[in-house]
Amino acid sequence: MFRRMLDSAVILALLTAFLFCVGTAKTRGFYxxxxxxxxxxxxGFHNVLYAGMIWSIxxxxxxxxxLVATSFFYSHMVLPAVIDKLRGSFGFRRTYVKWKKRIYGKRKETSIERSAKKNTIRFFLVTLGLVLFIGFLAGVETEGKRQAEEVLAGGHESDLRKIVVNGDSRVLTFLSCGIRNCAAYDSKSGMIIYFDQAKGFSYFKEIKKGGA
Known part of the structure; x- marks a missing residue:
């Protein structure tokens, strides 16, 4: 029971770290x-986790x-075909045994050797997983930069808002909001404008009606 709880805690911690890394990579790329x-x-922590969940789905x-399609193809098509071939053809079975000996050798391994090889395979899989994860984070960060480029190019018309801050009304490109502060981009001056949520702000967004 305790081991199951420990395994669940480890899985939850890894999942949380994964979502946090993805959310941070996406945000950093855009910022x-x-x-x-x-x-x-x-x-904020919960917002980063939510962003990571959205971008990793x-x-x-x-x-x-x-993975499921590959596993299904192997277990239901490739593996049964190979086993049937081994059962029905003596020549194919002999060829299989010959190549198996060439790959694994004829020497009988000791338990220490088998354990060392298993550890090597584990280290390889962990390293491969880390490399793939880092590559995935790099891709997420690149996607964040691409979205930022679209905003600069005017690709997101829904981000154009008439923002009112302390009585000053301007049409700006809304970028993002944090826990306390927000940011907008003024395409005319090329300036990034920060404004505090605590002081209050509002914006007007035109909603186009269908058929209008």
């Missing part, structure tokens, strides 16, 4: 393109779908 100060634009689902 770095505008040179936004991450200390000023503090999102599609890649994770794609990876799991590919």
């Amino acid at each position: 770095s393109h505008f040179r936004l100060d991450s200390d000023v634009m503090d999102l 599609v890649p994770v689902v794609k990876a799991l779908t590919l």
Whole structure:
């Protein structure tokens, strides 16, 4: 019982770390393109986790779908075909044994050797997983930069808002909000404008009616 709880705690900790890393990579990619100060634009832990969950859903689902499809193809098509071939063909079975001996050798391994090889395989899988994870984070950060480039190019018309801050009304490109501060981009002057949520602000967003 205790071991199951410990395993669940480890899985939960790894999942939390994964979502936090993904959310941070996405946010950093977007912020770095505008040179936004991450200390000023503090999102908060729960917001970073939510962003990580949103941005990891599609890649994770794609990876799991590919894994399930590959596993199904191997277990239901490739493996039964090979086993049937081994059972029905003596020549194929002899060829299989010959190649197996060439790959694994004829020497009988000791328990220490088998344990060392298993550890090597584990280290390889862990290293491969870390490399893939770092590559995934780099891709997420690149996606954040790409979205920032779209904002600069005017690709997100829904981000154009008439923001009222301390009585001053201007049409700005809304970028992001943190726990205390928000940021907007003035395309005319090229300036990044921070404003405090505590002082209050409002914005007007035109909603186009269908058929209008």
